Amino acid sequence: MSSTPSGPTTSKADDDQSSPSRQPLHWGHLVAENGGYLLARLGAANIDRRWIFLLMLLAVGIPVLTKATFPEKPTANVKAVFNHIEELKPGSRVLVSMDYDPASAAELNPMAVSFLRHLASRGHKIYLMTLWPAASPLINENTNEVLNDEFAEKNLEYGKDWMFLGYQAGEVVAIKKVADNLRALFPTDARGTSLEKIPMMEGIHSLKDFDLLLNVSAGYPGAKEWVQYATTTTRTPMAVGCTGVQGPQLYPYIPDRVLGILAAIKGAAEYEAALSEKYPRFAEPRLNEGLQRMGPQLWAHLLMICLIVAGNILYVLSRCFPLNVYGVGANSHRADVTPAPGGPA
Amino acid sequence: MNQSADMASSTDPGVAGTPPRDFWWKFQISLMVVGLCFLVGWGVYKQGLYGTVYVQAQTIKAQNNTLLPIYTELKPNATDEEKAKGFISWQRTLGVWLAAAITLAVFSSLFRDNMFYKLAESLMVGVSAGYWFVVAFWSSLVPLVFAKLLPDLAQATVLPGLQIPPGSWQIFGYTAPDLSALFPLLLGAMLLARLIPSFSWLARWPLALIVGTMAGLRLVLIIESDFVEQIRSTILPLIVMVPNSAEAGAPLKIDWLLSLRNTSIIACVISSLSYFIFSIEHRGAFGRLSRVGVFVLMITFGASFAYTVMGRITLLTMRLEFLFKDWLQFDWLL
Incomplete structure (x- = not known):
């Protein structure tokens, strides 16, 4: 490390070998002084937070525009859920509670769509419901897109192959009611049809009558409450797709109470990868929103790591070389140090 | 972050290395001008047709045999032929x-x-x-x-x-x-009595019922799911023996990875719990154990925070996808 001609380390002491105040310059001083000088010149100590917002916008926006994606490999958690659905006999009854809303759709909608695709591919009977009022339009959109359009050749029939029970208020009390007596909670389905008139509701009275519970959960009420108020007593196998925030709270339930967890967009992308591997018709990029959203994740995380590292380096430099208001090193008051260009006369 | 460079408070003389105080004004105006030019230019390129939603009309027969029109939304990447069969829905475009x-x-x-x-x-x-x-x-x-x-x-x-x-x-x-429906209706109405000061005491009855019911439910169910079950899940073998091969009667060997996993789970649980035992002074061996517990808690909080950050980036990604695909309808993204 050598001093730059314009830097603060060009000192009179360097020229005056006989000066009694001359101290041998340690490399640490050089780094600190030059680093501090650069820090001041860049304005890093006072960097406006909006530059960071702009960098983050670019880190996320450019991969979206370039459609940058990366391969994903399913982890054990995701495989456990995928394999369980694969191993269920075709025609098994699966209750899917989609407890999320548009605010968490970015993370959870890819999971919900993947679950629907997988269940429909395996020929399971799908019973949809939600405890979140804003989920109904999302469920209608997903069922239209997946069950009606993508599986048009299978001609899946409402009431025989799939149905939507609708939204129900009551939060944990509603969950308890589903576990004990589902028909008392839902007198009709979402379309106003009595459950007595729906063929696939025959023999369904409570959660115990389902072969699997899939929960797409964004918060309260969600996966944790389903475990606490329903599956602990009914012992119905349960798998969860949840937001990243919920992930750490739910991991302790694996594997006794929950088969596996798809946490955050990473879990969704892994499930899409597993589904595409088994069913190549779903490998089309436009059908894999989760995988598409992992590209921006990579660049945004790299940016954050760089910022954290840079912030720590600058912090250490600022401790070694405190700045004054003129943006040059604290040692600039020393007579033997030439002030930085642009500094005080 | 230092707020001194914020233009709302940019009356100070400024700090060396930071942009001049009128920089953000110029930046803001430049950005708006560039943005507007881009929107107009893109509109000219797309012949004014971006951010539009096409629908196709279909007729379905209702249960009472009346015919009802329904409108199916076309994707932004629909072909020109499909679009020609439909029409622009101005409500959805808006x-x-x-x-x-x-x-x-x-x-x-x-x-x-x-x-x-x-x-x-x-x-x-x-x-x-x-x-x-x-x-x-x-x-x-x-x-x-x-x-x-x-x-x-x-x-x-x-x-x-x-x-x-x-x-x-x-x-x-x-x-x-079915008069039993009157009971919850009445309780619901009593909750609203809080809005009338002289009758606010009426709201205590339904509240008492809610609190009592929830306490009862939680007492029984959560103790089982979050306490008994969790303790049961923590009772793990420290040394896991697995068969050497798939053959029946094969000799056993130690599964080191699983053994390490189980040992670390138990160690983390015990050390974390020790941090919350305040009746013993956190000194000596116990102090070191609780110190390890603090690290375990910090790692857990770090994982939670990292997941949260991941979620927030996904939200930003989704909004940008909406702007680029649904609104601006960039051809290469459709």
């Missing part, structure tokens, strides 16, 4: 433009607080409250109260699919109401 404007208004708060952000925030709160009320009305009050108290009227008006049990009691030719 929705896309409104959503884009609100998204940009929310993003604008990153620059600084402004009236557009406040408007978007107020809209969000108001629309959410209205939406929740309507959904709760139609999904709870109508099927669980109205349909039980006036089943014939509910069937004739809002719930045509409602099944009235064949053996139901009849009064003057009408199905008798």
Whole structure:
């Protein structure tokens, strides 16, 4: 490390070998002084937070525009859920509670769509419901897109192959009611049809009558409450797709109470990868929103790591070389140090 | 972050190395001009057709044999032929433009607080409250109260699919109401009595019922799921022996990875719990153990925070996808 001609380390002491105040310059001083000088010149100590917002916008926006994606490999958690659905006999009854809303759709909608695709591919009977009022339009959109359009050749029939029970208020009390007596909670389905008139509701009275519970959960009420108020007593196998925030709270339930967890967009992308591997018709990029959203994740995380590292380096430099208001090193008051260009006369 | 460079408070002489104080004004105006030029230019390139939503009309037969029109939305990447069969839905197009404007208004708060952000925030709160009320009305009050108290009227008006049990009691030719629905209705009305100071005491009864019910439910169910089950899940073998091969009667060997996993789970649980034992002074060996527990907790919080960050980036990704695909309709993304 050598001093730059314009830097603060060009000192009179360097020229005056006989000066009694001359101290041998340690490399640490050089780094600190030059680093501090650069820090001041860049304005890093006072960097406006909006530059960071702009960098983050670019880190996320450019991969979206370039459609940058990366391969994903399913982890054990995701495989456990995928394999369980694969191993269920075709025609098994699966209750899917989609407890999320548009605010968490970015993370959870890819999971919900993947679950629907997988269940429909395996020929399971799908019973949809939600405890979140804003989920109904999302469920209608997903069922239209997946069950009606993508599986048009299978001609899946409402009431025989799939149905939507609708939204129900009551939060944990509603969950308890589903576990004990589902028909008392839902007198009709979402379309106003009595459950007595729906063929696939025959023999369904409570959660115990389902072969699997899939929960797409964004918060309260969600996966944790389903475990606490329903599956602990009914012992119905349960798998969860949840937001990243919920992930750490739910991991302790694996594997006794929950088969596996798809946490955050990473879990969704892994499930899409597993589904595409088994069913190549779903490998089309436009059908894999989760995988598409992992590209921006990579660049945004790299940016954050760089910022954290840079912030720590600058912090250490600022401790070694405190700045004054003129943006040059604290040692600039020393007579033997030439002030930085642009500094005080 | 240092706020000295914020243009709202840029009356100070400035700090060396930071942009000049009028920099952000110029930056803001330049950005707006560039943005407007881009929107106009893109509109010219797309012949004015971006942010539009095409629909196709279909007719379906209702249960009472009346024909009803339904409109299916076409994807932005629909072919010209498909679009020619449909037409532009101005309501839905307005929705896309409104959503884009609100998204940009929310993003604008990153620059600084402004009236557009406040408007978007107020809209969000108001629309959410209205939406929740309507959904709760139609999904709870109508099927669980109205349909039980006036089943014939509910069937004739809002719930045509409602099944009235064949053996139901009849009064003057009408199905008798299920009066048990009055009880929750009454309790709900009593909750609203809080709004009238002289009758606010009435709200204590339904509140007491809610608190009592929840306490009872949680006492039994959560103790089992979050306490007994968790303790059971922590009772793990420290040394896991697995068969050497798939053959029956094969000799056992140690699964080091699983053994390490089990040992670390038990060590983390014990050390974390030790931190919360305050009746013993955290000194010596116990102090070191609780110190390890603090690290375990910090790692857990770090994992939670990292997951949260991941979620927030996904939200940003989704909004940018909406702006690029649904609003601007960039051809290479469709």
